[in-house]
Amino acid sequence: MPQVGKTGQQKLKESKILVVGAGGLGCAILPYLTASGIENIGIIDGDTIEETNLQRQILYTEKTISQQKVVVAKQQLEALNSNVKIEIYKCYLLGKNALEIFKNYDIIVDATDSIQTRYLINDACIITNKPFVYGSVYRFEGQISVFNYKNGPTYRCLFKNDKANTTNCETVGVLGTTVGLIGMLQANEVIKMILQIGEVLSGQLLVYNALNNTQNCINFNKTETNIIDEAFFTSTYKSHKIEDISFNKTILEKATFIDVRELHETPKIELHNSMQIPLSVLKISVKDLDKNKPYAVFCQSGKRSLEAIKILKEYQFSNVKNISGGALSIQKSIENEEHIY
Amino acid sequence: MAVIKYYGAIAEETKCSEEQMAVSDLKISDCMALLNKKYNLNAFEVSIALNQNLVEIDSTIKLNDSDELALLPPFAGG
Numbered sequence: 001m002p003q004v005g006k007t008g009q010q011k012l013k014e015s016k017i018l019v020v021g022a023g024g025l026g027c028a029i030l031p032y033l034t035a036s037g038i039e040n041i042g043i044i045d046g047d048t049i050e051e052t053n054l055q056r057q058i059l060y061t062e063k064t065i066s067q068q069k070v071v072v073a074k075q076q077l078e079a080l081n082s083n084v085k086i087e088i089y090k091c092y093l094l095g096k097n098a099l100e101i102f103k104n105y106d107i108i109v110d111a112t113d114s115i116q117t118r119y120l121i122n123d124a125c126i127i128t129n130k131p132f133v134y135g136s137v138y139r140f141e142g143q144i145s146v147f148n149y150k151n152g153p154t155y156r157c158l159f160k161n162d163k164a165n166t167t168n169c170e171t172v173g174v175l176g177t178t179v180g181l182i183g184m185l186q187a188n189e190v191i192k193m194i195l196q197i198g199e200v201l202s203g204q205l206l207v208y209n210a211l212n213n214t215q216n217c218i219n220f221n222k223t224e225t226n227i228i229d230e231a232f233f234t235s236t237y238k239s240h241k242i243e244d245i246s247f248n249k250t251i252l253e254k255a256t257f258i259d260v261r262e263l264h265e266t267p268k269i270e271l272h273n274s275m276q277i278p279l280s281v282l283k284i285s286v287k288d289l290d291k292n293k294p295y296a297v298f299c300q301s302g303k304r305s306l307e308a309i310k311i312l313k314e315y316q317f318s319n320v321k322n323i324s325g326g327a328l329s330i331q332k333s334i335e336n337e338e339h340i341y
Numbered sequence: 342m343a344v345i346k347y348y349g350a351i352a353e354e355t356k357c358s359e360e361q362m363a364v365s366d367l368k369i370s371d372c373m374a375l376l377n378k379k380y381n382l383n384a385f386e387v388s389i390a391l392n393q394n395l396v397e398i399d400s401t402i403k404l405n406d407s408d409e410l411a412l413l414p415p416f417a418g419g
Contacts, residue, residue, distance in 0.1 A: 136416035138349040220395035
């Protein structure tokens with residue numbers, strides 16, 4: 001192709017691309033980047049493969065269920081192009097690792113399923129001065145854009161409220177082909193940027209509807225009022241101020257309670273919207289929880305719950321509170337009140 | 342009549358992807374207040390675009406008959 005040529009192929013070969021997330025979007029983006037001749041690809045994801053992933057996460061098979069996504073993705077991609085160097089990070093993107101990882105790449109591709117992580121990617125891209133290729137899906141619709149491209153508008157210029165409460169794929173359901181289409185459009189933006197051809201979706205949000213094959217482009221400008229610097233980044237993503245609240249009926253209606261004590265501990269607290277996840281297994285259970293939902297955490301007296309909240313905040317949970325006094329104070333409140341909770 | 346377009350979870354709430362609305366002399370901020378009242382959209386994070394250009398939700402720009410106002414929530418999935 002005249003638009004690529006030998007110089008273009010060389011540019012592809014030398015560029016370094018990080019894909020954040022090896023789920024539905026990642027599985028669509030990664031094979032095309034690998035096949036294009038990009039030889040340095042990073043993939044970050046702490047998740048393992050589940051059967052329910054297979055309808056859209058096409059790098060995986062029934063035989064790879066329960067294996068780490070990044071490990072299987074690396075094997076598949078290396079089978080596709082043995083020249084490609086795939087660096088894998090078996091963890092989630094967090095405030096404490098984002099800047100260090102981003103520094104090694106030229107372009108950051110968002111293939112996550114969490115709005116909170118998108119703000120983290122956005123802000124880390126601003127600090128490290130990298131373009132951010134955004135893609136996201138809701139049922140049959142998808143959004144694509146390129147943020148922070150040559151100092152252009154960012155995710156915060158498009159969606160200002162970083163406390164937004166929305167649900168992810170597993171909760172709303174998406175069609176595999178919709179995720180595939182959006183991922184491929186993202187891969188296309190990456191390749192155009194590397195080759196410096198065509199027009200990059202900077203300052204534009206492409207909204208695609210796979211049910212009726214319509215697409216709209218929305219224009220937006222750089223309007224950021226916040227200064228995103230290392231101080232902002234540290235206070236937003238690295239410091240974990242913990243909010244203590246007392247147990248009461250209102251909070252019981254608003255938040256899901258997590259009991260982080262071990263299963264044998266007493267008194268047993270049975271609330272209509274509580275679950276028990278011992279602190280010892282919290283990290284592996286994080287993926288079953290919705291980062292955008294409100295949670296109230298308790299243990300026996302209040303020490304382990306603080307530890308649990310630190311973990312949840314590291315994983316970008318946006319609304320987690322500590323029940324001061326733990327199970328003992330909850331039991332006291334229940335006994336003092338005539339109400340049945 | 343202007344066209345109001347809905348996307349993602351908002352379209353599920355309004356049960357349509359677009360509708361016509363009488364807007365003579367209506368400011369965008371007032372139009373949003375009407376839509377919030379009609380569909381209880383307060384729970385949604387939303388950005389809005391007038392004729393494919395992003396505008397502030399409290400914009401005092403007046404809508405015209407040929408205008409298209411789009412309500413865009415951020416999507417989470419992937």
